[in-house]
Amino acid sequence: MRYLMIVLALLSSLGILAQPAQSDDLAFKSVVGYEFGERIATSYDVRRYMETLERETDRVTLVHQGESYEGRPLIAAIITSPDNHARLDEIQETAQRLGDPRLGDAEIDNQPAVLWLGGSIHGFELSGTDGLTKLMEELATSDADEVLDWLDNTVVIIDPTLNPDGRDAFAMFNHQRIGSEPNPSQKDWSNDFDGWDALGFRTSHYFFDINRDWFAHTHPETRQRMPLLQEWRPQVVVDAHEMGHDTEFYFDPPTEPRNPVFPDFAWDWFERFGAAYADAFDEAGVEYTKRDIFNYFYPAYTTSWGSYQGAVGMLYEQGSSRGLAMERSDGVTRTLKEALDQQYLAARAAVDLSARERMDLLSDYRQGHEEAISDGESGTRRYILTSNADPQILAETVAMLQRNGIEVLRLDEDTRLRGLSDREGNRVGTETLPAGSFVIEAAQPRNRFIRALLEPETPVPEDFLPEARERVERGENPRFYDITAWSIPLMFDLEVFASTSGASLPVSEVDGRPAVGGDLPDANYAWLLDGRQTAAVAAAHHLRNAGYRVSVSPRAFRHDGQAFATGTVIVRAGKQPEGLRDTLAELVSRYDLQAHGVDGGRTAGGDLPALGGAATFSLAKSNIALLAEHPMHAYSFGWAWHTLDQAYDLDTTVMRLESVAGTRLESFSTLVIADTFSAPALAERLGEDGMERIKRWVRDGGNLVVIGDSVNFAREHLELIDLTDAWEGEDEDEVVQRFTVPGAFFATEMDERHWLAGGFAQAPKVMVNSGRIFQAPDKPASPARNAVIRYAQELEGPVAGHAWDESVERLPGGVFAWEEQVGNGRVVAFPEDINFRGYWRAVDRLFLNAVILGPSA
Incomplete structure (x- = not known):
């Protein structure tokens, strides 16, 4: 044993x-x-x-x-x-x-x-x-x-x-x-x-x-x-x-x-x-x-x-x-x-x-x-991201691509390249691409992901659509399961070219997130934060709330030979409380901003006579509130909260719906109501006292921002805005089937002189991800009602993604961004959720304009 x-x-x-x-x-x-x-x-x-x-x-x-x-x-x-x-x-x-x-x-x-x-x-x-x-x-x-x-x-x-x-x-x-x-x-x-x-x-x-x-x-x-x-x-x-x-x-x-x-x-x-x-x-x-x-x-x-x-x-x-x-x-x-x-x-x-x-x-x-x-060695050989974009968002895009295992290079000198197409797939031939542009070669291991993210269009397979249509007509889920367009150039509003040329390029490797901002320059007269920088509005908010004078230009202009976009933030150097330079330098560093110091107020070109002219408007202090809890749509609430609190560091009071009736809203400059599961349920939860308090606050000067189905709440229950539902028939008893657009991008037209459009050099391509389509009222023009961004009048279909014919028929001229003045206040309405998933960065500026500039414009 x-x-x-x-x-x-x-x-x-x-x-x-x-x-x-x-x-x-x-x-x-x-x-x-x-x-x-x-x-x-x-x-x-x-x-x-x-x-x-x-x-x-x-x-x-x-x-x-x-x-x-x-x-x-x-x-x-x-x-x-x-x-x-x-x-x-x-x-x-x-x-x-x-x-x-x-x-x-x-x-x-x-x-x-x-x-x-x-x-x-x-x-x-x-x-x-x-x-x-x-x-x-x-x-x-x-x-x-x-x-x-x-x-x-x-x-x-x-x-x-x-x-x-x-x-x-x-x-x-x-x-x-x-x-x-x-x-x-x-x-x-x-x-x-x-x-x-x-x-x-x-x-x-x-x-x-x-x-x-x-x-x-x-x-x-x-x-x-x-x-x-x-x-x-x-x-x-x-x-x-x-x-x-x-x-x-x-x-x-x-x-x-x-x-x-x-x-x-x-x-x-x-x-x-x-x-x-x-x-x-x-x-x-x-x-x-x-x-x-x-x-x-x-x-x-x-x-x-x-x-x-x-x-x-x-x-x-x-x-x-x-x-x-x-x-x-x-x-x-x-x-x-x-x-x-x-x-x-x-x-x-x-x-x-x-x-x-x-x-x-x-x-x-x-x-x-x-x-x-091997696939990257034919067809589209490379993608080029130019510097014609918000510098901070461009740098974040490069870092995002690198985290996904995608190699990014940088052009070391101006380069003429042939076989180019733009971000919508239109052929543009040969262009000179500026030094500093970012290059993503297709012939690398993450080729499939590169094409999935950077191609302008990912067509829905034709053999799937008839079956999906049958499901829609039976009132069933068509099984798109998610959005049908997500192209990064459109999502992030980047200028991106695709090239079929395999010519050798003068490039160097990009290691990590590119540096964007710089040191704060000297300025005798003012510092300018160019309007194409989305985070400039957040910096303006912090400066004003810290007690400094800040103004915004709703007009494009030139100063000392340099072009500045609409929505440029002007921070005057004189007659300011102590500490301005240190505060501004910290904000420039925090938000990766490029600040320009100027020694005089004269401008050249554009519609702005001078930096101190009447065309600019002074920014007021802002105090933001955001409504929460059922029946608010938690996704939409979270996206708005994240944009304000995390992406741009804006102090926000999250307010329970049941608190509204007993709250002095006068302490807030802006109230944000995100999408809701049900406009009637939202009205019921607020009660008559809560809704009356919001209406009175708006008329007394409040800035109300509504998103998604909360547009219907503001339209039907608060009765503050005058929009028409494009799905409503002439006969009120007529039942019309509403078709949802499963996340497709469409062309728009924009009132570029309106303050809400500040920072946009051209009308953006926007995503529709709902069945909500509103038209402006058929009434005489009024400065109190503004369809700031509309879907293009000549609209044949989406720029990218899928939409059913019934939606495409109703979208032309429909409202994407609406401003309506009510008494001394205003309502800004976005039928689509512009904070979508925290990565529809192209319209961050639109939301910040509404929230921060709205009380002052």
Whole structure:
């Protein structure tokens, strides 16, 4: 017996005998005190478990990527065998070579496949986090033969809590309302909440759906994850979600439409992974669906972003238990325990297939990048971003492209280039491009993503449209699923040229975000902040609120041979309180502004006789309020709040609707009402006293800014603006079907002399993403009513994206930006949400003009 025990111990040490399935001491329950699915795990509990695994095993290394807006750490776990951990640098270097064949050959015989698995980017979609944490437990603690094989053949990066702020908000809500046993009734208060709270639990701190933020990175949750993903270049990217509680588990392959430039590598491997998922679910006797609802046309979901990075980006959608349990319409109760087990089952199958078919996966991955580079050697060869744009937004664009793994170069000298087309696809032939322009070569690994982001148009596949039309006519969702146009040149209002020329260019590499602003120059008379700089208006706000005199020119002009745009901010050097120079220098640095010092007030050209003339107007101090809570649309509220609070640092009072009736609004210069789910519900929530207080405040000089369906609220319930609904028939009993435009860009016409248009050299191309179309009243012209920006009168269709004929027929001449004076105040109305997702930067200036300049203009 003694010799037998020695032999067994020796065999065990050599790994010949399997160890116990897993260590009970490192089980999730042993660390946090409850089983998976017994309680909604907070981000802290998940992080505590991850830290325990890193400390107690040799299979886990944690990466601290950053923090959320609310200060919660964004932690990812790198899980692989101890031998692989000893050579992570080597594996990472090979991953880089596979992701960029220009770096040289990559030996794949000993290279593990790299997977990135992310969970619950929508906070109250719980099971993704829990299912991936359960997989993490198995990978870190089990000594089963198949697990050891997976660890040898893969590097699994698990980022289990993509949205810790949203998750913890819902966890606290549920913990406070749970009884001795979970109540599965949909009416139990642990499962029942209004639309405002639902979106609050789904989203991040500023009510953003960060699953749409993967190219723009407006939020830290996406921006701070970019370095790890770019360092590891995973072959597989998985995003674990939930959907309605009556649905079964969804996995790819997806349905149509497919983006024309979507990578073939991902599309081909959808089938292989889909078959593996189906086998696993069939064996477990679990129901599932595929090729249903979800598509890969829009490029900024987690999964589509992963595919455009060269990986197989895949989606899991589990029918939700909402909290710990939810009764379905068929009487069956779905529990969190069941939901997370299915997420675990799918993720486990992904790891298994990646390990078994590692060589094919790595080989095809490399070939996909070779094909991407080759594609860039024909057709459009490069894209050029000129300096004819807001300098700050241009610099942010370059930094954004670099975070996405896209190489950016800079022209070192003026260069004449042929084969050019403009940002709308119109051929312009040969032009001289100025030194300092940014060049993106198409022949690079991120070629597909470059084309998806910078091409003017991504046509919706023709064979998809008839089916979508049939759904519309039946009153169903057409399954566009998201916007149909997102071209960065249009979104950011950049001058971008595409070139078919492959001529060699005098360029140098751009390393990091380009420097924009400079030191504050001397000025005897005034400093000028050119109007094309959006943030100049924010700087003007801070200067005026600090007690300094500031004025704005609604006219373009020239001074000392330099052109200045409408909306230029004038800060006079004389007769100012002390500290002006230091305050202005800090603002110039903060906002990356270019300031110009001038020694006199004379101008030349344009419509401005002098810097101190009557054509300019002085800025008043501004105090901004923003309405919140149900039935406000939380997305729209969050986008407005983020623009004011984060993008431009404007102090904003967020006011609850029920507080309006008892609040002295006279202390506010501007009140912003974002989009609402329902104008009648908004009126009911404010009550007669609240609405009367707003109307009286406007007439006494208040500046009301309304967005989206709040335009209808101001029109029908406050009765402050005079617009006509283009869908209303002549007969009030006539029922007209409203058609929604799914995020398409249209040409506009602009009153360039109006203060609201300050900063725009030409009428912008604007996005329509709704069914709201308003026409100006058929009344004699009046200076009290101004359609500042209209959709073009000669409108044949969208510049980019899709729109149904019924919408295109009603859009010409329709109002995009409306100003109406009411007593001593005014209302500024935007039927479309100009703060859309924080990345429609082209019209930031329009919103800031309305909010900051409105009280003074």
